[in-house]
Amino acid sequence: MKRSRERAASELFAAVYPRLAGWCRRLVDDDETAHEIASEAFTRLWARWTSVDEPRGFLYVTAANIVRDHWRKLERERRAVRRAGTEAAVRPSPEQADPSVRLLVQSLPERLRVPILLHYYADMPIREVSVLTGRKEGTVKADLHAARELLRVHLRRSLDHTL
Numbered sequence: 001m002k003r004s005r006e007r008a009a010s011e012l013f014a015a016v017y018p019r020l021a022g023w024c025r026r027l028v029d030d031d032e033t034a035h036e037i038a039s040e041a042f043t044r045l046w047a048r049w050t051s052v053d054e055p056r057g058f059l060y061v062t063a064a065n066i067v068r069d070h071w072r073k074l075e076r077e078r079r080a081v082r083r084a085g086t087e088a089a090v091r092p093s094p095e096q097a098d099p100s101v102r103l104l105v106q107s108l109p110e111r112l113r114v115p116i117l118l119h120y121y122a123d124m125p126i127r128e129v130s131v132l133t134g135r136k137e138g139t140v141k142a143d144l145h146a147a148r149e150l151l152r153v154h155l156r157r158s159l160d161h162t163l
């Protein structure tokens with residue numbers, strides 16, 4: 001039993017880890033952090049191995065949550081730097097100063113954020129997102145539409161303020 005469990009976990013790791021780490025890499029712009037997030041997702045899966053029905057979905061949703069926490073930590077660090085008055089010494093890159101789609105995606109409610117991350121960042125078809133999130137395909141489509149509309153409004157508002 002233990003041997004087959006280890007084999008199944010090993011096969012899942014070999015099949016999913018490269019794509020999961022690559023997906024995380026696109027979200028966090030850092031190889032080391034991406035691999036840490038993907039590894040942490042597998043660690044959390046392993047701890048719940050016998051109770052998880054859909055391991056691949058669990059991995060992506062867990063990684064999305066860890067990425068969200070990473071983004072929040074980075075934003076807290078940026079605010080702390082600004083509050084300390086050292087912003088002049090530590091200039092943010094132009095990408096960080098611009099309205100970031102990544103930050104806007106982070107600000108979405110989880111109900112909308114997870115389908116956006118899975119569909120657009122992990123390139124999963126709506127059918128697969130539906131299975132992984134346990135929602136009907138029509139609901140996933142509606143959530144994706146609502147998320148895109150929220151992102152569009154926020155981006156438009158951000159661009160209006162910068163002009």
